[in-house]
Amino acid sequence: MGSVMLRMKGIDKSFPGVHALDHVDLDVIGGEVHALMGENGAGKSTLMKILTGIYLKDSGTIEFEGKGVEFTSPKEAQDAGIAIVHQELNMMNHLTVAQNIFIGREMMKSGFISDSMMNKEARKLFDRLNIDIDPSETMGNLTVGRQQMCEIAKAISREAKLMVFDEPSAALTESEIEELFKIIRDLKSKGMGIVYISHRMDEIKVITDRVTVMRDGTYVGTMITKDSTKDDIINMMVGRVIYEDPKQTSSVPENAPVVLKVEHLSAGKMVKDVSFELRKGEILGFSGLMGAGRTELARAIFGADKKDEGTIYINGEQVEIKTTEDAVSHGIGYLSEDRKRFGLVVAKSVAENSTMSALSLFMKGVFIDRQKERKEAESYVKLLKTKTPSVDQLVVNLSGGNQQKVVIAKWLIRNCDILIFDEPTRGIDVGAKSEIYHLMNELVKQGKSIIMISSEMTEILRMSDRVLVMCEGRITGEIPIEEVSQERIMAAATLRNQEDNNGKTKK
């Protein structure tokens, strides 16, 4: 192994209301693959965005190849030799592979772009990397895995010396991952420094040399991969002090009836054969990593996306939910993780949003009874302590927590009995958070039932009566609150299906 190539020291970064990074250190040696691990929201992405010039740090130093550097734009980082392969690829699907690789620095011949020259150069590049891709192929025709390789080739062609892979394997098949690892090993042998972000424990063990773990925006520690066990790493990832007391026992009575029963539900690629029950007065926590299929499951139950298979029972009766209208008429309400896009019509007023799902209750003949509408909206503003100057205020002007309260008001006015909260406190500050929690507890006390999807461990532990864990579209664990621990959840959340491991999927 070579010498230290990158040294980030005491990196600090705050966003309004959030201390995203608290004096984080990271060093990468030339010729090593360095894993960067941590839960969602631990600060990995923020750290990498600072490294690649997307964000500016508040304080701390970055040394690259022995020199202090200060990147103020992605281009500067690129020019210095730092490249990042994002989880979502930035490719122009209608252009060819070579055109994509040389975008922004096209090769010219007598004043015209020369595709033949670029194809030749791209071919040379692929040969060097032992990749077999036709440079004149249209990008959109390649699989995600091959597109990623083009992205890697693009970085190499820009003479990158340090490469960051942000969850590269998330969208790849088993054999594509193998190919990716081959390329990574090759780059490593050429002395390149590699930062590898992934949630998949088995991959970390296979491909990385050292592991740095982050938690809640702080640096936890760095270990040699082969000297540490999977449990060590998980402990480092979750070992924070939980400042919110987790629930000790379920508050659902033994004989509480089942209000929602889902059997063998499959939908698209993200929901595979899911079955579970929700009981009256229960908060059922859905844990798992991002992309585990929880939101997709919620949307399928709610009729927002098509179901391929499966049956749904409400209060013991089989129901047909084909549209969101069906779901709402059966008393299901869905509170999206992305309130501004899916939860609210932000350019409309608090009153209009509040009554959106239950407008029929506010009709006087064919006309909307504005008086009644405003009154009802006002009473919920009071009840939920929503901070807004008036119910005529446009929702876009409210803070995240208050917007969430408007969404809650919408479903309460509709009198839904089953509420699906998808990341109920994402983007909400601490004070408003506990208000939302308080509200959810009130709701179940009144006999409503809640499905709570959350990527925040503390939230899951504090709120749930029972925890279901999903991984890659399946339910991989059911844990009663009495037995729940972060370690058990983490273990289930990273439990990959054996069939998938062999490169075969059930589909």
Added chain:
Amino acid sequence: MEKLKNNPIIKAIGTQRLVALLALILLYLTFGIMNPRFATYSTMVNIFDASYYIGFMAIGICFVIATGGIDLSIGTVLTMSGLVAGFLSVNMGFPIWLVIIICISIGTLFGVINGLLVAKLGLPPFIATLGTMMLSKGIGSIITGAQSVTWKSGSDPEGWYRSIFKIKTEGGLLIPTGFLFLIAAAVLMAVVMNKTKTGRYILSLGSNKEATRLSGVNVDKYLIIAYVISGTFAGIAGLAYSTIYSTLLPGGGAGFEMDAIAGVVIGGTSMSGGIGTIAGTMIGVFIISILKTGLPFVGLQTHYQQVATGLVLIVAVFADVYRNRKKN
């Protein structure tokens, strides 16, 4: 200036509508000063005459634009309605009351087709209505054998329908009854837009379709309703046009929709959806019909009307865009 902005009356009307209203008054005064014959009662009636078909189309398409869509077919649907209904009246002897119903129903039918294409088949509104624009243009000509159609004259026993839009008293005085109908339709549809479930959900889905759908609203249904309103008003516009101008040419009507769209946009309705103002639309429509009627009075040919409308459109919308940009 600040004081002016916070004036409750100005706030209620809205900046863009206020600009449009001032432009309307200014235009009328300018033409009137340049040619005193413009400011007469009979010219006023002419302005009204030109406003009916544009006005009805504009009221209808305002609903589609509020959903964030567009309906390019209304101009040719107008012509097809007039052609086919007139043909049935003159050549087939259909009673005029039935002809009126058929004229409007053809518009409704195309509205239903547009709505289904957009909501159920998921075609982009521009493409779907471009298709039905061509369809209606062609079918109208085919049915009438590519012949022009002249509706029955006022002296015909069945010519009573003409007094729906204009009554000529025995003393020769013209009473523009159509104006009353147009305003009544505008008031009715403004109420639909602002006070009913239909209007609320059309505006809401125009602002954020996915959030509206996830609130349990049948957005397809309300999308279709918007296109049906647009089509139906194109049919009513067909009746208005036929009554005022009597003769319809096969293959005509393309481009009428642009006058209507311009009227809607000048009035302050956003092309990106979520906002729809019928009152503003009416102001926009009258700006266009004043330009149409007034330019010949100051010695400019009708081509200049296009130039003038274009300029007014750009200035009016720019005023709005500029204001929004400053706000952000």
